[in-house]
Amino acid sequence: MVGNVTLPGFSSFFLAGIPGLEVFHYWLSIPVCLLYALTLIGNGLIVFVIRGESSLHQPMFFFLCMLAFDDVAVASTIAPRMLDIFWLDSHFIGFDVCLAQMCLIHTFCCIQSGLLVAMAFDRYVAICYPLHYATILTTPLVIKLGLLSVARAIIMVFPSPLLVKRLRYCTQNIIRHTYCEHMAVVKLACSNTSINRVYGILVSFSVIFLDIGLISVSYVKILQAVFRLSSKDARSKALGTCAAHIFTILVTYVPALFSFLTHRIGKRVPPSLHIIIASIYPLVPPAVNPLVYGVKTKQIRGQVVLLFLRKKDKVSKN
Structure with missing residues (x-):
């Protein structure tokens, strides 16, 4: 059972992990x-394959490489700290380190x-303007879109730790979470947190709902173009190229929306x-x-299949 832990000046926070399930921390560390x-x-493996195969040097795969790097960054910001808690009972985290983790998590997301x-x-572009795909999605445009995603994230998230740092923490420094999540930190403050809460909601709405809106508009246009195709095979092939992206969207946004809503109304x-x-x-x-x-x-x-076949041939020859 974790009680209140008071440190002079709140130089550290105490990450409780998952309150009520402390005895299962070791088992939760496995997934x-x-x-x-x-x-x-x-x-x-994705980055290695795309980098090494010149035929994959196309906008779609460049975006996939960017997503792969960002995915590793998101997981690396959260998972090692969680495993410290679950395996080593290392619960304390410095105040500034906590703010840095909070900032990085939300920036990468x-x-x-x-x-x-x-x-x-x-x-x-690939489905609605296939003949102009190469001229519209040039390498410079792909780089600009990637940099725009990074710049937007930094501009939107950077004020959060500054707003948190201005708050006073009087009696509570136990974060009932496995990492320094923004609202979990804000709720501990004993000063007025209305600005933090409003800013958090505005950022969440502008990122999640605006992006979902833009993605929805893209797919409405895609579906309109697909159903204008006369061939059933062509329609199936066109939709097939979107399947992985649609799955990624669902896996990313559905749990995020659940977490966002439960903080406010759940x-x-x-x-x-x-x-x-x-x-x-x-994760x-x-x-x-x-x-x-x-x-x-x-x-x-x-x-990927060719890569493993080559390795198998090398092993068999040796």
Whole structure:
């Protein structure tokens, strides 16, 4: 049972992990460790295959490489700290380190959302303007879209730690979470947090709902173009190229929306369930994205198979 822990000047916070389920921390570490391992191996393989195969040097795969790097960054910001808590009972985290983790988590998640919008635009151009695809989505434009996602994330998230730092923390420094999540930190303050809460809602709405809106518009246009095709096989092939991206969108946004809404209106949701979902949902998309794109994308699947066949031949010759 974790009680109040008071430190002079609140130089540190105490990350409680998952309150009420402390005895299961070791077992909960197993899926976290597996997801993190899959993230590192899967995304590393995706980047290695795309980098080494010149036929994959296309906008769609450049965006996928960017997403792979961001997925590794998201998971690396969260998973090692969670495993410290679950395996080593290392609960204390410095105040500034906590703010840095909070800032990085939300920045990388915001970049992830921006890249999904860019990938939706890529599919829109590929299906609606196939003859002009190469002239519209040039390499400089792809780089600009990637940099725009990064710049937007930094501009939107950077004020958060500054707003948190101005708050006073009087008696509570126990964060009932597995990492320094923005609202979990804000709720501990004994000063007025209305600015922090409003800013958090505005950022969440502008990122999640604006990006979902842009993606939805892209797919409405895509569906209109697809259903104008006369051939059933052509329609099936066109939709097939979007399958992996649609799956990634669902895996990314559905749990994020659940976590966002339960913080504001989910009073009846058990805290332990909310914390488990909030802890796992940032780790799931980075782990499953490489699997989905590897299975659903013919070019990547073919190159991965060739890679393993070459290694098998080398081993057999030795």
